[in-house]
Amino acid sequence: MKLHEVQKVLGASQLWGQHCLEREVSTACGADLMSDVLAFTKEGALLLTGLTNPQVVRTADVGGLSAIIFVRGKIPPPEAMEMAKELDIPLFSTPHTLFAACGILFANGLKPCPPLVGKTIGN
Amino acid sequence: METEEQGLLLEFPLEHYRFETAGEASSKIKQVVRQLGVNAQTARRISVCAYEAELNAIIHAYGGRMRVKVFSDRTELEVTDEGPGIPDIEAAMREGFSTAPDNIREMGFGAGMGLPNMARSADEFQIKSSKEKGTWIQMLVRY
Numbered sequence: 001m002k003l004h005e006v007q008k009v010l011g012a013s014q015l016w017g018q019h020c021l022e023r024e025v026s027t028a029c030g031a032d033l034m035s036d037v038l039a040f041t042k043e044g045a046l047l048l049t050g051l052t053n054p055q056v057v058r059t060a061d062v063g064g065l066s067a068i069i070f071v072r073g074k075i076p077p078p079e080a081m082e083m084a085k086e087l088d089i090p091l092f093s094t095p096h097t098l099f100a101a102c103g104i105l106f107a108n109g110l111k112p113c114p115p116l117v118g119k120t121i122g123n
Numbered sequence: 124m125e126t127e128e129q130g131l132l133l134e135f136p137l138e139h140y141r142f143e144t145a146g147e148a149s150s151k152i153k154q155v156v157r158q159l160g161v162n163a164q165t166a167r168r169i170s171v172c173a174y175e176a177e178l179n180a181i182i183h184a185y186g187g188r189m190r191v192k193v194f195s196d197r198t199e200l201e202v203t204d205e206g207p208g209i210p211d212i213e214a215a216m217r218e219g220f221s222t223a224p225d226n227i228r229e230m231g232f233g234a235g236m237g238l239p240n241m242a243r244s245a246d247e248f249q250i251k252s253s254k255e256k257g258t259w260i261q262m263l264v265r266y
Contacts, residue, residue, distance in 0.1 A: 032231055033228075033233075033234035034231040034232060034234070035232065035234040035235075035236035035237055035240055036234050036236055038171050038174070038175070038236070039240050039243070043163055043164055043167055051230075051231045053230055055142070055232070056231065058146035058149075058150065058174075059146075059174075059231075061146075061150050061170075062146065062149050062167070062170045062171060062174040063167060063170075063171065064163055064166075064167045064170075087150065
């Protein structure tokens with residue numbers, strides 16, 4: 001799925017990153033815990049979240065994510081927007097809840113991230 | 124930034140509860156290794172190691188330091204702090220175990236995945252911690 005298709009099915013407004021609409025995404029993750037995002041996503045995944053602080057954008061950069069969708073119509077604060085511009089992370093805002101937004105994308109063919117990436121560790 | 128032997132040395136101070144700049148070091152490290160030709164997936168592993176260590180120090184430690192050495196075949200990361208130390212490392216290595224307070228969880232941290240994420244992303248991971256000396260973490264990622 002391309003980002004402009006994601007934007008369309010979620011009825012999302014684009015907050016930043018017009019030049020990235022042709023970017024292809026194949027997996028997505030819905031989470032509000034940033035270390036879970038880093039544990040469960042792989043390079044190029046899409047993040048859906050209800051958190052809007054700048055660390056969400058930082059996490060997307062560290063994790064090599066393709067874009068962030070803020071749910072329930074949330075708009076991030078200016079410092080998060082600035083960071084997204086600096087790190088070139090596209091941002092969208094959808095009126096849907098996290099659950100509904102994930103469901104819509106799943107129904108449109110986006111896949112969940114694999115259970116765990118990287119090597120296993122002793123637990 | 125200075126060269127040491129054949130590697131590139133980067134150093135970053137880590138300050139308790141300084142969230143405004145949290146993660147800047149990790150973004151910088153990722154940028155540097157990418158520029159040196161390290162592939163995106165490996166750069167991500169290095170960056171995850173750095174970011175989790177950075178956040179841990181900012182959230183839990185009085186203050187610390189991250190030293191990163193980038194070589195042609197590997198990156199080494201060493202994170203040291205001034206305490207208070209991790210009382211039970213075995214518990215802290217368990218996924219989901221967290222001692223982060225509520226205000227930290229509200230920011231999206233404290234999932235209890237920090238140390239496991241470091242151990243999983245690095246090829247080599249070592250940790251030592253004591254009340255007296257604080258915590259020392261060394262990680263190595265090969266390309």
